[in-house]
Amino acid sequence: MSGPTTGGWPPLREELRGIEPYGAPQLDVPVQLNVNENPYGPSPACVADIATAVAQAAVTLNRYPDREFTALRTALAAYLSKDATASIAPEQVWAANGSNEVMLQLLQAFGGPGRTAVSFAPTYSMYPEYARDTNTRWVAGRRAEDFALDLDAARDLVKTERPSVILLPSPNNPTGTALPPEAVGVLCEAAGDGDTNGIVVVDEAYGEFRRTGVPSALELLPSYRNLVVTRTMSKAFAGAGLRLGYLAAAPEICDAIRVVRLPYHLSAVTQAVALAALRHAPELLGKVDDLRRERDALVDWLRAEEYDVADSDANFVLFGRFADRHAVWQGLLDRGVLIRETGPDGWLRVSVGTPEEMAAFRAALTDVDGERA
Numbered sequence: 170m171s172g173p174t175t176g177g178w179p180p181l182r183e184e185l186r187g188i189e190p191y192g193a194p195q196l197d198v199p200v201q202l203n204v205n206e207n208p209y210g211p212s213p214a215c216v217a218d219i220a221t222a223v224a225q226a227a228v229t230l231n232r233y234p235d236r237e238f239t240a241l242r243t244a245l246a247a248y249l250s251k252d253a254t255a256s257i258a259p260e261q262v263w264a265a266n267g268s269n270e271v272m273l274q275l276l277q278a279f280g281g282p283g284r285t286a287v288s289f290a291p292t293y294s295m296y297p298e299y300a301r302d303t304n305t306r307w308v309a310g311r312r313a314e315d316f317a318l319d320l321d322a323a324r325d326l327v328k329t330e331r332p333s334v335i336l337l338p339s340p341n342n343p344t345g346t347a348l349p350p351e352a353v354g355v356l357c358e359a360a361g362d363g364d365t366n367g368i369v370v371v372d373e374a375y376g377e378f379r380r381t382g383v384p385s386a387l388e389l390l391p392s393y394r395n396l397v398v399t400r401t402m403s404k405a406f407a408g409a410g411l412r413l414g415y416l417a418a419a420p421e422i423c424d425a426i427r428v429v430r431l432p433y434h435l436s437a438v439t440q441a442v443a444l445a446a447l448r449h450a451p452e453l454l455g456k457v458d459d460l461r462r463e464r465d466a467l468v469d470w471l472r473a474e475e476y477d478v479a480d481s482d483a484n485f486v487l488f489g490r491f492a493d494r495h496a497v498w499q500g501l502l503d504r505g506v507l508i509r510e511t512g513p514d515g516w517l518r519v520s521v522g523t524p525e526e527m528a529a530f531r532a533a534l535t536d537v538d539g540e541r542a
C-alpha cells in the first residue's frame with residue numbers, strides 16, 4: 170500500500186488512512202437528545218461568578234498557568250470526598266481537558282506498543298481510538314445479554330490477555346447500566362496480581378446520575394492501588410463546553426501521568442471556570458436530581474409502552490428493539506427530535522432533557538411507532 174515512502178499524501182500513518190473522525194451528527198433541530206448533554210445551562214448567579222473568575226484570570230494571561238492546578242485539584246478532591254469512604258487528597262486527583270483527554274493520557278502512560286487495553290462491549294466508542302492512537306493493542310470482551318458483566322468470563326479474559334489498562338464505564342455508555350462494586354473488585358484483583366500490574370479505569374462520566382443506593386467506585390479506592398475513577402464536568406455540571414475531566418487514584422498514578430501531559434495543558438481560563446462552577450455544585454446537582462426523576466419516569470413510560478429498556482443509572486436510556494432502528498431514528502428527526510442511533514443493533518439511545526423535551530420525544534415516538542405490533 171502507499172506509505173510515506175511510496176508517495177502517499179498526506180503522509181498519514183498507514184492505519185489511520187480512510188478513517189472518519191469520531192462525532193455524532195450535530196444537526197440544528199428543536200429537540201436535541203443525542204449526546205447526553207445537560208439540558209439546563211448554569212444559573213445567572215453561576216454565569217456571573219464564572220464571568221468574574223475569567224476577568225480575574227485575564228489579568229495575568231501573559232503568564233503560564235499553574236502547571237499543577239493546585240487550587241482546582243484541592244476543590245475537586247473536596248468534591249469527590251463526599252462520594253468516598255476515606256477522604257481524597259489533592260495528590261490523588263488529576264485533571265485535563267475533558268475526561269477523554271484524561272483517558273488518552275492514561276493510555277499514553279500505561280498503554281503503548283506491546284501492551285493491551287481491554288473493555289467489554291457494548292462500551293464507549295472512543296476507547297478503541299485511544300488504543301489506536303497510542304499503539305496499544307485493543308481487545309473487546311462481551312457483556313451478557315442484559316448488559317451486565319459475566320464476571321467469570323471477564324476474569325478469564327483478563328488472565329489470558331494480561332491488559333495493562335482495563336476501561337470500564339459505569340454507568341456504561343450506551344447501555345446506562347452501572348457495575349456492582351464486586352465486579353470492580355474482581356477485575357482490580359485479576360488485573361493487579363502477578364507481573365501484569367494492570368490498572369482498572371472506572372469511567373464514571375455519569376456517576377452523579379446513578380440511582381439511590383448504587384455506590385460509586387470511589388468507595389473502593391482505599392482497597393485497590395490499581396483503581397482509577399474518572400469523572401467529568403461535561404454532564405452533571407452542565408459543562409460540556411468547558412472541557413474539564415478528572416480522576417481520582419493513587420498519587421503514584423497521578424505522578425506517572427505528569428510525565429506524558431503537555432506543559433500547561435489546563436489553561437488559566439479553564440482552571441478559573443472549573444473552580445467557579447464547583448462553587449455552584451449544590452445548585453447544579455439539584456438539576457441532576459430533576460434529571461434523575463425525569464429519567465426514571467421515561468423508563469417507566471417506555472416499559473408501559475412495552476419497549477425493552479435497559480436499567481439506567483445515567484442521563485440517557487437505551488430502548489428498543491426495532492426491526493429497522495434507522496427508520497425510527499429518521500422518523501423522530503423528521504418530527505424535530507434528534508436522538509442517537511448507537512448501541513447493539515435494534516436499540517436506540519435517548520438523552521434525558523427537560524420535561525417539555527421529553528413530552529416532545531414521547532409524542533414523536535408514539536406517532537412514528539404507532540404501527541408497531
Ligand SMILES: *Cc1c(COP(=O)(O)O)cnc(C)c1O
Nearest residue numbers: 267268269293342374401403414
Ligand atoms: C460523555 C462521556 C465522557 C465525557 O467526556 P468529556 O471528554 O469529559 O466530555 C466520558 N466517558 C463516557 C463514557 C461518556 O459518555
